[in-house]
Amino acid sequence: xxxxxxxxxxxxxxxxxxxxxxxxxxxxxxxxxxxxxxxxxxxxxxxxxxxxxxxxxxxxxxxxxxxxxxxxxxxxxxxxxxxxxxxxxxxxxxxxxxxxxxxxxxxxxxxxxxxxxxxxxxxxxxxxxxxxxxxxxxxxxxxxxxxxxxxxxxxxxxxxxxxxxxxxxxxxxxxxxxxxxxxxxxxxxxxxxxxxxxxxxxxxxxxxxxxxxxxxxxxxxxxxxxxxxxxxxxxxxxxxxxxxxxxxxxxxxxxxxxxxxxxxxxxxxxxxxxxxxxxxxxxxxxxxxxxxxxxxxxxxxxxxxxxxxxxxxxxxxxxxxxxxxxxxxxxxxxxxxxxxxxxxxxxxxxxxxxxxxxxxxxxxxxxxxxxxxxxxxxxxxxxxxxxxxxxxxxxxxxxxxxxxxxxxxxxxxxxxxxxxxxxxxxxxxxxxxxxxxxxxxxxxxxxxxxxxxxxxxxxxxxxxxxxxxxxxxxxxxxxxxxxxxxxxxxxxxxxxxxxxxxxxxxxxxxx
Amino acid sequence: xxxxxxxxxxxxxxxxxxxxxxxxxxxxxxxxxxxxxxxxxxxxxxxxxxxxxxxxxxxxxxxxxxxxxxxxxxxxxxxxxxxxxxxxxxxxxxxxxxxxxxxxxxxxxxxxxxxxxxxxxxxxxxxxxxxxxxxxxxxxxxxxxxxxxxxxxxxxxxxxxxxxxxxxxxxxxxxxxxxxxxxxxxxxxxxxxxxxxxx
Numbered sequence: 001x002x003x004x005x006x007x008x009x010x011x012x013x014x015x016x017x018x019x020x021x022x023x024x025x026x027x028x029x030x031x032x033x034x035x036x037x038x039x040x041x042x043x044x045x046x047x048x049x050x051x052x053x054x055x056x057x058x059x060x061x062x063x064x065x066x067x068x069x070x071x072x073x074x075x076x077x078x079x080x081x082x083x084x085x086x087x088x089x090x091x092x093x094x095x096x097x098x099x100x101x102x103x104x105x106x107x108x109x110x111x112x113x114x115x116x117x118x119x120x121x122x123x124x125x126x127x128x129x130x131x132x133x134x135x136x137x138x139x140x141x142x143x144x145x146x147x148x149x150x151x152x153x154x155x156x157x158x159x160x161x162x163x164x165x166x167x168x169x170x171x172x173x174x175x176x177x178x179x180x181x182x183x184x185x186x187x188x189x190x191x192x193x194x195x196x197x198x199x200x201x202x203x204x205x206x207x208x209x210x211x212x213x214x215x216x217x218x219x220x221x222x223x224x225x226x227x228x229x230x231x232x233x234x235x236x237x238x239x240x241x242x243x244x245x246x247x248x249x250x251x252x253x254x255x256x257x258x259x260x261x262x263x264x265x266x267x268x269x270x271x272x273x274x275x276x277x278x279x280x281x282x283x284x285x286x287x288x289x290x291x292x293x294x295x296x297x298x299x300x301x302x303x304x305x306x307x308x309x310x311x312x313x314x315x316x317x318x319x320x321x322x323x324x325x326x327x328x329x330x331x332x333x334x335x336x337x338x339x340x341x342x343x344x345x346x347x348x349x350x351x352x353x354x355x356x357x358x359x360x361x362x363x364x365x366x367x368x369x370x371x372x373x374x375x376x377x378x379x380x381x382x383x384x385x386x387x388x389x390x391x392x393x394x395x396x397x398x399x400x401x402x403x404x405x406x407x408x409x410x411x412x413x414x415x416x417x418x419x420x421x422x423x424x425x426x427x428x429x430x431x432x433x434x435x436x437x438x439x440x441x442x443x444x445x446x447x448x449x450x451x452x453x454x455x456x457x458x459x460x461x462x463x464x465x466x467x468x469x470x471x472x473x474x475x476x477x478x479x480x481x482x483x484x485x486x487x488x489x490x491x492x493x494x495x496x497x498x499x500x501x502x503x504x505x506x507x508x509x510x511x
Numbered sequence: 512x513x514x515x516x517x518x519x520x521x522x523x524x525x526x527x528x529x530x531x532x533x534x535x536x537x538x539x540x541x542x543x544x545x546x547x548x549x550x551x552x553x554x555x556x557x558x559x560x561x562x563x564x565x566x567x568x569x570x571x572x573x574x575x576x577x578x579x580x581x582x583x584x585x586x587x588x589x590x591x592x593x594x595x596x597x598x599x600x601x602x603x604x605x606x607x608x609x610x611x612x613x614x615x616x617x618x619x620x621x622x623x624x625x626x627x628x629x630x631x632x633x634x635x636x637x638x639x640x641x642x643x644x645x646x647x648x649x650x651x652x653x654x655x656x657x658x659x660x661x662x663x664x665x666x667x668x669x670x671x672x673x674x675x676x677x678x679x680x681x682x683x684x685x686x687x688x689x690x691x692x693x694x695x696x697x698x699x700x701x702x703x704x705x706x707x708x709x710x
Contacts, residue, residue, distance in 0.1 A: 055706075059705070059706060060691060060704065062614075062691045072621065079676065080679050080680065176705070177705075178706060186706055187706075237620070237621035237622075238621070292700075329691075329701075330690040330696065330701050331686065331691040332687065334689070334690040335682075335686045335687050338682075340667070341597055341660040341664075342597060342600035345596060345597075345604075345698075348690060349601070349698065351699045352701070376623065376625075415667040415668050416667075436672055436675070438667075438675060
């Protein structure tokens with residue numbers, strides 16, 4: 001049997017045995033499934049979400065955040081400081097991301113070798129995998145005529161200040177400029193894992209179960225491990241029935257929250273599981289113009305100010321911050337604005353005149369993933385002072401860029417809101433405390449939680465991605481990154497998963 | 512207005528302990544937090560007494576077809592919706608006719624039991640906020656609309672983390688569903704999905 005099987009409708013055998021069970025169908029899981037299936041292994045992939053392509057992607061906030069995102073779009077850190085955005089859909093985060101392709105900078109790889117003993121993940125070793133990934137993604141520079149006004153305004157502001165920036169690489173082909181990338185592309189322009197790796201894996205014989213939640217790995221120390229799966233209802237809300245998958249190899253690629261969650265629930269791994277989590281917080285910022293911008297049409301995220309980003313910080317690797325244009329549909333934009341009453345309505349009437357950015361700030365590991373009594377994940381995170389300082393710097397920089405671009409006002413959407421109309425108003429940014437539950441901080445690039453290290457004393461998985469001390473249970477997703485891999489994690493996780501899965505396939509074929 | 516002070520133990524970093532609190536947007540009132548809050552506010556509630564609190568809350572109109580919320584919880588959320596999106600101010604949009612609390616009720620249907628419990632507690636806290644925090648003999652739903660708006664705004668910038676968490680959770684939900692309504696789009700200059708909302 002191969003193909004996509006929706007377990008909210010179809011019955012699966014209560015028990016079945018495969019060579020490899022992959023948990024998660026996103027950038028890591030789909031890449032892994034394809035490589036292992038093409039190597040001749042029988043591969044079964046478990047995906048908690050449903051399969052959404054074409055007109056099932058309705059471009060509506062309410063439906064799509066509910067169906068495409070973890071916890072129906074509501075996942076957050078314990079204190080609600082940071083919304084943790086993760087895909088829960090066949091194809092994972094690639095279905096709902098902004099389609100940015102940013103490979104792992106070489107400075108980051110050097111940092112991993114120097115600080116974490118991961119010299120095997122060298123630029124040379126990863127090069128063939130990265131090459132294939134970029135080809136699969138159809139990665140290309142966004143064309144000049146695809147830059148909408150919002151992106152051009154940010155670029156103009158940055159250029160007038162003499163700042164470095166770049167038009168970004170993306171993985172769209174045949175983009176119709178719908179502008180709803182963050183809730184899926186009904187035109188199928190994204191050359192993401194759902195469009196490329198999953199069909200290729202199926203072609204090679206892999207099976208994908210959707211609405212299939214892996215809740216536990218049992219008998220992990222035996223040759224045949226058991227993955228306990230609960231099927232979900234049509235909307236993915238409630239569990240229906242249970243089945244057991246037996247597999248010689250289990251690859252967990254469920255994301256940097258769900259992967260440690262599954263390992264913890266299974267009692268697998270050492271004390272590093274669930275630690276060293278990075279959320280790479282992003283602060284939104286909004287600029288108001290006197291003219292229409294219509295940022296909600298076209299490619300939302302096409303230009304990045306990279307002036308303040310460092311790729312070779314001796315202590316951290318990727319550091320500093322970058323500013324990227326962004327825009328969302330009305331519902332999601334409104335959730336970020338800290339207004340009530342008439343002020344709320346008045347601000348949203350400015351929607352066509354809004355340009356917005358995200359301030360991406362790489363972080364040091366300062367979060368944890370634990371378990372609630374129910375087995376659901378508990379994400380806790382410390383907003384360290386160095387991060388707050390860089391967030392303030394980023395806010396000032398973005399405000400300066402927008403003012404230089406002619407914005408009448410720059411709004412920092414925190415409670416209470418900060419309104420910047422001149423250089424003098426920038427002083428208000430000094431008061432930004434980023435106290436919990438006052439900001440609209442987002443996290444779209446969670447990493448760590450099962451970090452890779454050269455010894456069990458320093459990490460949860462070994463250089464081959466195998467959980468230290470648990471034979472044939474692997475982690476191939478962003479959980480393994482010991483520091484921020486990139487400002488956008490799709491290409492990095494595909495590259496590293498390709499490298500790790502290829503190694504696994506070779507070892508498996510040798511017996 | 513000054514930004515909320517950040518206090519030690521204010522949730523900026525909770526302990527690494529496992530198994531006690533809910534991480535989800537709408538599952539923020541951990542048992543620990545609720546207990547602390549209840550103890551802290553116990554004076555006000557004890558002073559009023561349970562019977563007094565019920566009397567204070569008064570009568571709520573009957574709402575049919577709810578699966579999770581009761582009529583009082585529906586009313587609290589409905590009153591919050593009119594505070595957030597005042598019908599008589601700004602563009603015309605009949606927020607009462609939209610029945611946004613019913614969408615919340617439907618949302619709860621798909622949530623794990625623990626989240627439903629925590630959220631309903633949050634609604635109770637919001638309703639009794641004027642009594643618990645300000646020792647006023649009234650409830651959120653009974654405040655005049657302008658006062659409700661001010662009251663809720665004060666929670667957004669409060670020094671108390673629980674108040675901020677309650678405010679951010681309900682504010683986000685109601686904004687998402689309000690601005691996802693087609694009848695609102697013409698007022699904000701959004702022409703709608705570019706493919707005409709395929710279904």
